Amino acid sequence: MRKNILGILLLILFLLNILSACHDDNDDYTTSANITISVPDSINVEKMQGTVTVVNLNNKQSYSSSEFNGTSTLIDVMRGSYSINVNGTVLYHDKQNIKHTKSFRAASSYSEFLDHPAKASVNIIFM
Amino acid sequence: MRKRKFILSLLMLSVCTIVHGSVADTVTAINEHNSIFGDVLSLQKNNPAFMNNAYDKQYSELRVYTDYEKLNRPILYELGDGHNYAGININSYIKLNNTTTVWGSASYRSGSKKDIKWNSTADFSTLYPYIMGDTLGGNLNNERYTFSGGCATKVGRLTIGELIYFRAEHEYRTKDPRPRSIVTDLSMRLGVSYDLGKYLLGTGLGARFYKQTNSVEFFKEDGVIPEYQMLGLGMYHQRFSGNNTSSYYKGTGFCYDINISPTKKNGMYLSAEYNYIPYKRILPDMNSFPITTLYLYDYNGEIGWKTVQKFGWSCFAGINYEKRDGDEHVAGNSSSGEYLVIADMTMFHSHKTDSYIGGALNFNGRTQWNFTGRIGYIDCASNYIFPISKMSFSKLYERIEGQFIGNIKNDITVNCILSASYFHNQNKDITLPYTAMDNANINLMEYTYSNITGNYLIISAKVRADYTPSNWKSYGMFIELGGGRFEGNNNNGNKIYLSTGITF
Numbered sequence: 001m002r003k004n005i006l007g008i009l010l011l012i013l014f015l016l017n018i019l020s021a022c023h024d025d026n027d028d029y030t031t032s033a034n035i036t037i038s039v040p041d042s043i044n045v046e047k048m049q050g051t052v053t054v055v056n057l058n059n060k061q062s063y064s065s066s067e068f069n070g071t072s073t074l075i076d077v078m079r080g081s082y083s084i085n086v087n088g089t090v091l092y093h094d095k096q097n098i099k100h101t102k103s104f105r106a107a108s109s110y111s112e113f114l115d116h117p118a119k120a121s122v123n124i125i126f127m
Numbered sequence: 128m129r130k131r132k133f134i135l136s137l138l139m140l141s142v143c144t145i146v147h148g149s150v151a152d153t154v155t156a157i158n159e160h161n162s163i164f165g166d167v168l169s170l171q172k173n174n175p176a177f178m179n180n181a182y183d184k185q186y187s188e189l190r191v192y193t194d195y196e197k198l199n200r201p202i203l204y205e206l207g208d209g210h211n212y213a214g215i216n217i218n219s220y221i222k223l224n225n226t227t228t229v230w231g232s233a234s235y236r237s238g239s240k241k242d243i244k245w246n247s248t249a250d251f252s253t254l255y256p257y258i259m260g261d262t263l264g265g266n267l268n269n270e271r272y273t274f275s276g277g278c279a280t281k282v283g284r285l286t287i288g289e290l291i292y293f294r295a296e297h298e299y300r301t302k303d304p305r306p307r308s309i310v311t312d313l314s315m316r317l318g319v320s321y322d323l324g325k326y327l328l329g330t331g332l333g334a335r336f337y338k339q340t341n342s343v344e345f346f347k348e349d350g351v352i353p354e355y356q357m358l359g360l361g362m363y364h365q366r367f368s369g370n371n372t373s374s375y376y377k378g379t380g381f382c383y384d385i386n387i388s389p390t391k392k393n394g395m396y397l398s399a400e401y402n403y404i405p406y407k408r409i410l411p412d413m414n415s416f417p418i419t420t421l422y423l424y425d426y427n428g429e430i431g432w433k434t435v436q437k438f439g440w441s442c443f444a445g446i447n448y449e450k451r452d453g454d455e456h457v458a459g460n461s462s463s464g465e466y467l468v469i470a471d472m473t474m475f476h477s478h479k480t481d482s483y484i485g486g487a488l489n490f491n492g493r494t495q496w497n498f499t500g501r502i503g504y505i506d507c508a509s510n511y512i513f514p515i516s517k518m519s520f521s522k523l524y525e526r527i528e529g530q531f532i533g534n535i536k537n538d539i540t541v542n543c544i545l546s547a548s549y550f551h552n553q554n555k556d557i558t559l560p561y562t563a564m565d566n567a568n569i570n571l572m573e574y575t576y577s578n579i580t581g582n583y584l585i586i587s588a589k590v591r592a593d594y595t596p597s598n599w600k601s602y603g604m605f606i607e608l609g610g611g612r613f614e615g616n617n618n619n620g621n622k623i624y625l626s627t628g629i630t631f
Binding site for chain 1: 364365405422452454455459460469470472473512513563
């Protein structure tokens with residue numbers, strides 16, 4: 001009889017222990033944000049230089065990068081929602097193969113960087 | 128007003144119920160229910176099934192009291208530097224018959240908490256770090272009502288116990304900034320124990336339902352100051368702090384326990400208890416956006432031996448472990464003022480461990496002498512993920528307590544308690560992201576760190592005199608005076624407690 005009761009109590013404790021494992025840490029904190037500057041099909045970018053700044057909308061933390069790979073840049077950020085600002089200069093040639101150098105800006109007031117990697121694209125505005 | 132009348136009628140009802148069940152042997156009951164030796168190894172009393180034989184004598188007490196405490200400066204800004212309360216309590220423990228015991232309490236307390244800063248939310252100790260706060264603060268008025276009732280019934284070898292506890296609290300300030308917090312807190316527990324002969328073996332389950340509405344208003348023309356939605360270790364939510372001066376907390380939790388205790392009080396005690404409750408903080412002005420969730424875990428365990436005779440003794444060891452995990456819910460884009468949760472991140476972790484060993488002695492003759500002592504080690508650590516902030520400390524502490532209970536005259540029993548505790552800090556460490564913090568927040572954290580990592584000496588004394596003349600039958604009255612002194616590296620202060628009441 002005593003063994004049965006002890007067994008039942010241990011079983012109850014075991015079940016309660018399983019129940020108590022309620023919350024796992026959400027520890028997926030960072031991601032790589034791949035930000036691409038979209039350019040019109042009519043131009044062919046040879047080189048892009050500038051600064052990409054992303055600001056976390058919730059904690060206002062900002063991250064910057066000046067390393068372009070073509071028209072894209074990669075920044076390690078905390079996952080979340082961001083605003084994007086890009087200022088720079090682009091060297092391109094048009095369909096007539098004439099080279100141009102122009103300053104540009106690109107911006108987005110809201111982008112989500114959640115996936116791995118997270119992708120965002122902003123349209124170029126020539127100055 | 129209507130609420131107060133309701134409480135007073137409940138108090139009167141309790142008195143009427145209790146008087147019916149009183150016993151003649153009041154002095155023995157007073158001694159039993161106020162003995163510090165009786166409080167040793169008492170964790171199993173949280174399970175209502177173990178209340179059936181928690182005391183041999185039934186006892187009821189109605190008291191009015193004033194409680195005053197003042198420090199030269201606060202240990203934590205959020206808790207203030209003192210309080211001034213007056214209140215009324217009624218407690219009762221009645222054995223209806225050989226198989227059924229009922230107990231209950233009702234209380235009302237009113238007063239003020241002094242010089243609180245960085246905290247506009249009630250129940251800071253529970254909800255930390257997810258509170259709302261500002262840099263100005265001030266005194267806070269506080270009103271608290273509590274009710275509890277329990278019943279334990281023995282059926283054969285099985286005892287079934289139930290307990291319900293309710294607390295309502297109202298905290299407010301009548302000067303800018305004007306916070307108002309209204310708390311309702313309901314707990315229920317169900318326990319069973321089985322009589323194995325020499326020992327009782329039992330387990331229990333419980334549920335807790337917590338709600339708090341919290342808001343801050345500014346009425347003066349001088350303007351407003353920002354209210355910060357705090358996130359832990361001095362960090363605050365940059366996006367939703369400032370004008371968001373309302374929040375709403377709700378939590379539904381559960382607890383369970385397992386206990387072994389001797390049937391006749393002599394023998395081994397083993398108790399383990401687990402409490403879990405997640406508190407969600409919601410911003411009503413942001414279309415009920417759930418900004419954070421605090422997962423609060425409490426583990427308590429105690430093991431020991433107690434011998435209750437003419438010369439009683441006890442030795443025990445225990446551990447209390449509290450863990451806090453804080454999830455921040457990341458807000459997405461606002462669509463018509465509605466924010467979607469796009470991700471959850473556990474940004475705050477903290478733990479506090481208190482491990483201790485101790486012993487107690489009890490000499491029972493014409494007078495009763497009790498001594499208890501414990502040595503313990505407290506280890507605390509908190510960290511915030513990004514920007515990286517960490518704070519930790521550990522303390523070694525010793526506590527001794529002595530009690531004398533004796534009749535100085537036929538009708539007068541005196542109960543004196545003296546206690547002293549010393550906490551000395553062993554290790555401490557802090558890492559703060561100074562460049563990412565405002566000056567006010569740096570001051571908050573540095574002040575907190577320097578005070579909680581200090582050494583403290585706490586001395587307290589209490590004298591209680593019970594007057595129980597034989598022609599009053601089972602009634603008696605008492606007067607109680609208590610005081611204490613707190614001495615820390617940076618803080619010191621005094622505490623005075625004065626109470627009077629009747630026993631029956």
